[in-house]
Amino acid sequence: MRKLCWGVFFIVLCCLISAGCAPKRIYYFGNYSKTLYSYEKNQNEESLLKHKQELETIITESETKNLPVPPGIYAELGYINLKSNNSKEAIRLLQVESQLYPESKHLMDRLIQSAESKDPPISQ
Amino acid sequence: MAILMGPLLSACAPKMTTKLVEFPLMYEERPASILILPPINESTAADAKEYYSTTIQEPLAYSGYYTFPYPITSEIFKMEGIYDTELLVNLPLSKFKEYFGTDAVLFTTIKKWDLSYLVLASTLTVSIECKLKSTTSNQTLWKYTGTVVVDLSGGNTGGGLVGVIVKVVVAAVQSAVADYVPYARQANYRALSSMPFGKYHPLHNKDQKVQFVDQTLEKNKTK
Numbered sequence: 001m002r003k004l005c006w007g008v009f010f011i012v013l014c015c016l017i018s019a020g021c022a023p024k025r026i027y028y029f030g031n032y033s034k035t036l037y038s039y040e041k042n043q044n045e046e047s048l049l050k051h052k053q054e055l056e057t058i059i060t061e062s063e064t065k066n067l068p069v070p071p072g073i074y075a076e077l078g079y080i081n082l083k084s085n086n087s088k089e090a091i092r093l094l095q096v097e098s099q100l101y102p103e104s105k106h107l108m109d110r111l112i113q114s115a116e117s118k119d120p121p122i123s124q
Numbered sequence: 125m126a127i128l129m130g131p132l133l134s135a136c137a138p139k140m141t142t143k144l145v146e147f148p149l150m151y152e153e154r155p156a157s158i159l160i161l162p163p164i165n166e167s168t169a170a171d172a173k174e175y176y177s178t179t180i181q182e183p184l185a186y187s188g189y190y191t192f193p194y195p196i197t198s199e200i201f202k203m204e205g206i207y208d209t210e211l212l213v214n215l216p217l218s219k220f221k222e223y224f225g226t227d228a229v230l231f232t233t234i235k236k237w238d239l240s241y242l243v244l245a246s247t248l249t250v251s252i253e254c255k256l257k258s259t260t261s262n263q264t265l266w267k268y269t270g271t272v273v274v275d276l277s278g279g280n281t282g283g284g285l286v287g288v289i290v291k292v293v294v295a296a297v298q299s300a301v302a303d304y305v306p307y308a309r310q311a312n313y314r315a316l317s318s319m320p321f322g323k324y325h326p327l328h329n330k331d332q333k334v335q336f337v338d339q340t341l342e343k344n345k346t347k
Contacts, residue, residue: 026186026188026324026325026326027185027186029182029185032181032182033178033179033181033182033305033306033308033309034305036178036194036195037174037175037178037179037305039195040174040177040178040195041171041174070182070185071181071185071189071190071191071193071324072181072185072191072192072193072194072196073193075192075193075196076193076195076196079193079195079196101190103156103157103190103225103226103227104157104190104192104225105225106224106225107192107196107223107224107225110223111196
């Protein structure tokens, strides 16, 4: 009986340890790497549109799963809007990134500035 | 039997080290953000650069860091006239802080990126050298030098989160190039496994004692 108790205790302990080590799913990334790879490999309107749609899916999926939107997603979507001269939406998205991840504020402010002046994205 | 096995096992066991012993500066400086530089590709695979750079953000984010979006930063470098990664390597680190506001910069050299298709075992072999450098102290905070072998047969992938993602049929990999992305990502996950967790990870500043295999022996072998 005593042996059995120790056995059960050991199994429970193992479960606790392995559960503690299991990676926690803190983000939803969807097919981000795939659509980004396709875009980097072949930069055209179609691959850009697919990547843009994936970024939008990541935002809505993260919301339904109650997860924070991963770093850079709002920024990338904002940057795509910035390049297609959709400044208002670009600024909104870049501001969301900046609020969600304060580490990005420096770069986001720089991009927002160029969106406001409607210059090419980066000019000194 | 157990008495016999004990010494045998310990003799075979690789030398272990902890995150705190190997990378104390990570716990001192606690960088929150990482800027990924385009890698230097010394391998013979022409697309290794794209595979690496499009799959590195995800594992870094899961490790708890803020990563600047690679498509934006790489385009900024191009607009600034920096097409050559070698030029970036020689820039003073303070410049990256000034421009992007980043705490640390990740430098990577891809030494080997080999895909081998065999009847029974197809593998991706990746050898990389990574260094995470501080933009405030200029010191190397974390580094990895090693070779990761990823099994492409979808079976023995080590399990867990990555294992599930990786289960893609080999035939599909050969026909559609983008399906090869999960393996590149897995190689990056493994290379980053010794990096202490960042501020967005629940184990941030709690993983000092986490053990991993000491790479020093392997380094000596390759020299």
